[in-house]
Amino acid sequence: xxxxxxxxxxxxxxxxxxxxxxxxxxxxxxxxxxxxxxxxxxxxxxxxxxxxxxxxxxxxxxxxxxxxxxxxxxxxxxxxxxxxxxxxxxxxxxxxxxxxxxxxxxxxxxxxxxxxxxxxxxxxxxxxxxxxxxxxxxxxxxxxxxxxxxxxxxxxxxxxxxxxxxxxxxxxxxxxxxxxxxxxxxxxxxxxxxxxxxxxxxxxxxxxxxxxxxxxxxxxxxxxxxxxxxxxxxxxxxxxxxxxxxxxxxxxxxxxxxxxxxxxxxxxxxxxxxxxxxxxxxxxxxxxxxxxxxxxxxxxxxxxxxxxxxxxxxxxxxxxxxxxxxxxxxxxxxxxxxxxxxxxxxxxxxxxxxxxxxxxxxxxxxxxxxxxxxxxxxxxxxxxxxxxxxxxxxxxxxxxxxxxxxxxxxxxxxxxxxxxxxxxxxxxxxxxxxxxxxxxxxxxxxxxxxxxxxxxxxxxxxxxxxxxxxxxxx
Numbered sequence: 001x002x003x004x005x006x007x008x009x010x011x012x013x014x015x016x017x018x019x020x021x022x023x024x025x026x027x028x029x030x031x032x033x034x035x036x037x038x039x040x041x042x043x044x045x046x047x048x049x050x051x052x053x054x055x056x057x058x059x060x061x062x063x064x065x066x067x068x069x070x071x072x073x074x075x076x077x078x079x080x081x082x083x084x085x086x087x088x089x090x091x092x093x094x095x096x097x098x099x100x101x102x103x104x105x106x107x108x109x110x111x112x113x114x115x116x117x118x119x120x121x122x123x124x125x126x127x128x129x130x131x132x133x134x135x136x137x138x139x140x141x142x143x144x145x146x147x148x149x150x151x152x153x154x155x156x157x158x159x160x161x162x163x164x165x166x167x168x169x170x171x172x173x174x175x176x177x178x179x180x181x182x183x184x185x186x187x188x189x190x191x192x193x194x195x196x197x198x199x200x201x202x203x204x205x206x207x208x209x210x211x212x213x214x215x216x217x218x219x220x221x222x223x224x225x226x227x228x229x230x231x232x233x234x235x236x237x238x239x240x241x242x243x244x245x246x247x248x249x250x251x252x253x254x255x256x257x258x259x260x261x262x263x264x265x266x267x268x269x270x271x272x273x274x275x276x277x278x279x280x281x282x283x284x285x286x287x288x289x290x291x292x293x294x295x296x297x298x299x300x301x302x303x304x305x306x307x308x309x310x311x312x313x314x315x316x317x318x319x320x321x322x323x324x325x326x327x328x329x330x331x332x333x334x335x336x337x338x339x340x341x342x343x344x345x346x347x348x349x350x351x352x353x354x355x356x357x358x359x360x361x362x363x364x365x366x367x368x369x370x371x372x373x374x375x376x377x378x379x380x381x382x383x384x385x386x387x388x389x390x391x392x393x394x395x396x397x398x399x400x401x402x403x404x405x406x407x408x409x410x411x412x413x414x415x416x417x418x419x420x421x422x423x424x425x426x427x428x429x430x431x432x433x434x435x436x437x438x439x440x441x442x443x444x445x446x447x448x449x450x451x452x453x454x455x456x457x458x459x460x461x462x463x464x465x466x467x468x469x470x471x472x473x474x
Contacts (some may be wrong), residue, residue, distance in 0.1 A: 013220050014283045025283040028135040032302025042122040053174035059395025078393050082363050093348050100341040102232045106239035111296035116218050124211045131157045161212045169203035216282045219295050226292040235323035236335050240296045242287045242318050243326050269313050276300035363391045364453045364463045374468045380439040382469045389430040392423040406450035410437035442469040
């Protein structure tokens with residue numbers, strides 16, 4: 001790794017001045033092959049982000065994270081509070097997946113997939129380039145006095161930013177409360193649901209603050225992922241890297257002069273044009289090596305390739321490469337560390353798939369009524385009282401539901417309903433039931449019973465309870 005002689009840049013983040021004030025970043029508008037690919041990926045992900053809450057699979061929202069009601073949908077699979085272990089495994093899989101790609105390919109997630117980067121670079125900055133112009137025009141406009149031109153451009157930009165922030169907040173809300181409920185709230189009118197309107201305005205303000213002012217500081221200060229680089233990256237990780245051996249040569253970098261034999265003078269291919277710094281959205285100098293501020297957005301690669309092409313030097317001075325590739329020309333290898341993460345990921349995915357396959361559409365819980373023991377009925381009949389709760393995880397009503405005892409001869413009687421009932425779609429049915437068994441069937445004072453739940457003649461769930469009876473003495 002290239003170690004610059006002056007390491008003072010590591011003492012503070014690049015977006016602060018020596019006085020501790022905010023150093024505003026005015027990145028040059030990027031262009032190039034990687035930028036075009038990023039645009040395709042970004043707009044595809046934006047389309048997915050805005051569409052996902054409104055896509056239904058089997059009647060379930062494709063993605064939903066209803067924290068208040070503790071209901072989650074991931075890729076159309078509904079997760080209830082009783083499925084929290086499945087949700088946790090899903091989240092762990094996501095973390096391992098990101099970790100695996102970070103170990104192998106650095107912060108590729110940040111540059112290509114992270115919603116913060118996509119919105120900032122592909123939406124808000126592009127609007128800024130359209131209204132304020134490129135880097136130099138933005139700097140000039142910022143220093144300009146508040147005349148008619150500046151007021152007009154600022155108000156137009158801020159208004160568009162506010163509208164987009166409001167749209168993002170609505171989509172964010174659709175993930176939280178469900179798209180059907182959001183559409184209903186919109187058609188009813190915002191003032192009919194003030195309890196939702198105020199959070200929506202708060203979300204709008206947060207998104208506006210992040211994209212209009214806080215911007216790259218989210219990646220540098222707020223996001224913990226960048227700080228994981230020191231733990232996850234090694235000299236085999238492929239990152240956006242500056243080839244310091246080629247760029248510096250024996251006598252360091254030097255400004256470009258036409259028809260000059262740079263190799264004979266011992267100078268590297270870097271002509272110190274600073275274009276890689278000017279185009280960086282976090283304001284760093286990639287030539288100083290891997291830094292936590294770098295989000296691997298590839299803007300510096302495109303800019304450097306353009307400069308190298310214009311002066312007839314080979315492209316790739318800044319490229320995707322590992323330290324080993326630059327120092328020793330080693331190609332990428334699937335290291336034991338990557339194999340370990342991959343094995344853990346495959347095992348967890350297998351466990352999750354198995355659990356999803358074994359999960360029932362209806363979950364039953366039968367619990368003893370607190371404070372109640374057993375009761376003697378006519379003859380030798382012993383009765384216990386229980387409460388039941390059935391949760392329907394599907395989008396269809398389950399009708400003709402009944403309980404039966406397994407092995408034991410006895411009777412289950414429901415309170416305040418017939419012996420069959422229905423469980424509403426994505427809802428629950430609860431009530432009280434009595435189990436009555438002949439004392440001669442019991443084996444001691446505590447007996448484990450298996451209760452079968454039927455949908456018509458089809459067995460759909462089983463659960464167990466402890467049935468209390470009189471203690472027997474020999």
